[in-house]
Amino acid sequence: MHRLAFQEKTIPYNGLVEQNLVIVPPVRPKYTPRDWDLNNRTKNIFSVNQQTLAERVICESERVIDETKFTTELNKNESDFRLKERISDIKFRLEELTKQKKDAHVEEEALKVYKQRTLDAIDTLKEIALPLCQKCIIMREMRQGVDLVCDDVDKELKRELGVINGSVELLHKLMDEGVEQLRKLRATIYLLDRDLSNKEKSIQIDEKNIELRSNQMGMKVYDGTVPLDPYNNTDPEWIKVTNANIENTAKEINSAQTLRSYIDQVLKQAAEDIRQQVERTNAAFSKRISEMRYTKIKLENVHKETMHQVNELTRNVTKLETEIAEKEGYVALAQMRMANRAHRPSLELCKDNVYDSLKREMAALRANISKLDQMVVQSRATLRYLLNTQVMQEEEINLKTSSLKIDEADCMTLRESLNFQNF
CATH class of the missing domain: 1.20.140 (Butyryl-CoA Dehydrogenase, subunit A; domain 3)
Structure with missing residues (x-):
């Protein structure tokens, strides 16, 4: 399109006022028929092109809608x-x-x-x-x-x-x-x-x-603060x-x-x-209780025999003392006879067979009394030893009785509760 150019001589505004002239607007340019026809054809072509473009966009949009709908459903079903x-x-x-x-x-x-x-x-x-x-x-x-x-x-x-x-x-x-x-x-x-x-x-x-569901009430794009990929x-x-x-x-x-x-x-x-x-x-x-009981019984039997020996020895001492007393009577008798015969007169006072017999009797009596005294001393000493032995035996029996009580009555009674079959 061609425009006509006009050259105008510019006159200052102050000069126009002073001259009392009326300002006339410039003449508008005019187009030729060719310009008009060219303009119409151009606008027509542009409109047709835009319509064609719109149709393509609409078709592509429908395709994209169908594709995205299918993809969306497919993805949702997959999810x-x-x-x-x-x-x-x-x-x-x-x-x-x-x-x-x-x-x-x-x-x-x-x-x-x-x-x-x-x-x-x-x-x-x-x-x-x-x-x-x-x-x-x-x-x-x-x-x-x-x-x-x-x-x-x-x-x-x-x-x-x-x-x-x-x-x-x-x-x-x-x-x-x-x-x-x-x-x-x-x-x-x-x-x-x-x-x-x-x-x-x-x-x-x-x-x-x-x-x-995507269309339920309240469904909206997430706007929370928690990240969606934590x-x-x-x-x-x-x-x-x-x-x-x-x-x-x-x-x-x-x-x-x-x-x-x-x-x-x-x-x-x-x-x-x-x-x-x-x-x-x-x-x-x-085993120990059996040994202790056996020893105790043995000691008791020995103690019983010891007591019997003590009694026998006591009777023996008494018998010896009785014999000594009897022998002293015989000594007194022999001495009395010798004393009486010492009063014989004159020539009758001689060492005759009676004198010798009385002397032998006195000597024999003194020897027998000495033997009996020794036996009494020995018997009494033996009796003392035997009594000490009896006391020792009684002490041992008491010890065994006490030990038996500790082992049998005390310990074994306590140990009856020590019966652990399982825990």
Whole structure:
């Protein structure tokens, strides 16, 4: 399109006013028919092009709408399927965790029972077996004299004390191991509870997500502050953590079962060791009591014989004294005869056969009295020794009676309660 250019001579406005002239606007340019026709054809072509473009845009829009609708539904269905698949997977893991938790609780309760069994065994040994053994040792220290001997009973009692103390120490170690294993079980149960709680919450969230619809009331574009991609681990890591919880729980359950088996074996072995040692100690007591009773009976028989000998020796002393008294009467008689014959007159006072006989009688009497006196002294000394022996025998019998009372009446009566078949 061509425009006509006009050259105008500009006149200052102040000059026009001074000249009182009227201002006439410039003449507008005019177009040629060619310019008009060209302009119409150009506008027509432009309109047709825009219409064609609009039709293409509309067709493309419809295609894109159909494509996006299909893609959107496909993606939504895929997401729904993945959500259901995820829920199913979580529920499967949830069942496994629940089963492991149940097994862990069962094992925890079983381990508590074994812990209580161990504690009861320790209390029984410390409150019954140990005091009784110590009391038997203390009571046997009350034996007197030669009966205070380190015999087989003392040795077996010391062994019994060692077995009891060793069993108590071993059971205390088992208690510590049981407490530690219970702590580990409870720790795994805590981890299982936390994992179960998280998975239950995750199931609730995903089930709620499945129920959500794009056209429901209140649905709008997310405008919260929590990021939409807060993830810090991957699905394999999630599976690894869950499997690790299950494996750790199974491991602790297996450890607890092994520990329970060991505790049961130790309790049985401890009861068996103590029972065997108690039987050996009781056998030593029975043997010692039999020896003591045999010795006491033997001493009593000897004492009875000694008493008989004392009585016989007492009668013998009396008999000897009687004989001495009789012999003194004969001495007096012989002396009286000799004294009477000393009064014979004159030549009759001679050493005749009577004199010799009286002299021999006097000598024989003095010799016999001397023998009898020696026998009396010897008999009395023997009687004193025999009486001392009798007292010694009575003391020994009393010692044996006291020792028998300690071993048989006191110790063995106490030891009747030492009957441990099992803990």
